[in-house]
Amino acid sequence: MTGSELGRILADSAAEVLESMFFTSPSGEAGPEVLPQASWISAALSFHGAPSGRFGVQVPAETGRRIAASFLGQEEETLTESQTGDVVCELANMLCGSVLSRVEAETQFDLSQPRIESPGAGRPSPAATSTFVMEEGPLAVWLDMEHADEQQP
Amino acid sequence: MAYNVLLVDDSAAMRSFVRRVLELSGLEVGRCLQAGNGQEALDVLRNEWVDVVLTDINMPTMDGEQFVRRMVEDESLRSIPVLVVSTDKTDRRVRQMLTLGAKGYVTKPFLPETLRAELEKVLGANHDG
Numbered sequence: 001m002t003g004s005e006l007g008r009i010l011a012d013s014a015a016e017v018l019e020s021m022f023f024t025s026p027s028g029e030a031g032p033e034v035l036p037q038a039s040w041i042s043a044a045l046s047f048h049g050a051p052s053g054r055f056g057v058q059v060p061a062e063t064g065r066r067i068a069a070s071f072l073g074q075e076e077e078t079l080t081e082s083q084t085g086d087v088v089c090e091l092a093n094m095l096c097g098s099v100l101s102r103v104e105a106e107t108q109f110d111l112s113q114p115r116i117e118s119p120g121a122g123r124p125s126p127a128a129t130s131t132f133v134m135e136e137g138p139l140a141v142w143l144d145m146e147h148a149d150e151q152q153p
Numbered sequence: 154m155a156y157n158v159l160l161v162d163d164s165a166a167m168r169s170f171v172r173r174v175l176e177l178s179g180l181e182v183g184r185c186l187q188a189g190n191g192q193e194a195l196d197v198l199r200n201e202w203v204d205v206v207l208t209d210i211n212m213p214t215m216d217g218e219q220f221v222r223r224m225v226e227d228e229s230l231r232s233i234p235v236l237v238v239s240t241d242k243t244d245r246r247v248r249q250m251l252t253l254g255a256k257g258y259v260t261k262p263f264l265p266e267t268l269r270a271e272l273e274k275v276l277g278a279n280h281d282g
Contacts, residue, residue, distance in 0.1 A: 020262040021170065071166065073173045086166035093164070094261050097240025108243050111211055113163065 001103065006128035010141050013098035014132050018139075021094065023070050026132035026139070034131050036140045041085065042117050043092040047100060049109035053127075053145040055096040056117075057088065063137030064088050070136070089114035099143060155183035156276065157201070161194040161208035161220065162238070167261075171207060171238065171268070178269040191220025198230055205276055210239040210250070218253065225254040234275045238263070 011026070019025045036042070036058040044056030059067070061084075068087035069076040092114040100109050126142040158175060160168045168187050175182050186201055188194035192215040194208065206224075210217035217237060224230040236257040237250045247258045257275040259268055 017262045020264050068166070072169050083166065086164060090164045090166045090170075094240055097242070097261060101242040106243055106245070108241065108246055111240070113213065 003128055006103075006143060007130055009099055009102045010128055010130045010143065011132070013095055013102060014130075014139065014141060016098055017091065017094045018134065021071065022067050022091070024067065024134050024136055026134050028133055030131040030133045030138050034133075034138050036131070038118075040140070041088050043085070043089045043114050044117055045089075045092055045096055045114040046112040047096060047109045048112075049100070049107050050104065051145045053143065055092065055099065055144070056142050057092045057095060058140040058142075059088060060137050063134070063139065066136035067091065067134075085116045089116065095141060155181040156204040157184045157186065158182055159186045159188065159194060159197055159201075159203045159206045161188045161191065161206060161212070161217070163189050163209065163212040165189075167209070174265045174268055175272075178265065178272075180269060180272065191215030191217060191223065194220055195223060195230075198224070198233070203233055205272065206233055206235045207238050207272070208235060210237060210241060210246070218250065221250065221253045221255055236272055236275045238268070 014026050037060070040058045040060050041064045042056060042058045044054055046054050064084045065076045065079055068079055068084040071087050072083065093111065096111060126144045129140065129142040131138050131140040160171050162168050172185050175185065186197050186203065188197050190212040194206065208217045208220060217239070221235055224233065224235065231254065234256040235254065236259065237255045238259045238261060240261045242260045250258055257271045259271045
């Protein structure tokens, strides 16, 4: 599978997940000037199957709060950091499931529990990475194939 | 009739989301009980009256597959309808859970109306016997 095919899959999955469960949609890909920052919330998980690998999402804290508020139906001001983190983890989980079902439709994958981690952790050379623009702010998504064993603690 | 619902998912965020979808769907929900894995869910079911269970598959301690298996093995629990809500879209997994005894299967992400329709189907099928 080529990088552009993976890029299209990331875009299709982001649209599917954001539109159906987060009541927002990506308006397109961000320019090269929008790069994930150290302050962004980062959630990642491993998947095991054929292929194995890791998947993650990164959002600025403000974007994370906005999409968490929309997902949970709460005011941003009432959200705890933990609630926002839970929602970003769930976003990573659903996006990963959606991406894998497009990469290998009939392969059963074991997904680890998504965790909040430091930006850049466990990302030696993502096979695909995209940053989408939403009304709530940017969302970076990355996929790294066949590195799952290297990432296990 | 108001239905008592048990939501089983290790993600508190997902349980909150499903609960909100149920509340907004117009479906009459009585008590909305929650559990973070299959073992916690079995503990709830032994102490509470539940009309329908919505469960994830991928959970720590006891996953959804084991949970449904345990429910079916238990005479007092096997008549409670189970709707699986999972990111796993493979035919193999869907068939496996339905063969085990689940009455319906919804893949994440889902539209709120899809969840409601599937839940009504599951509850209707249960009433029809």
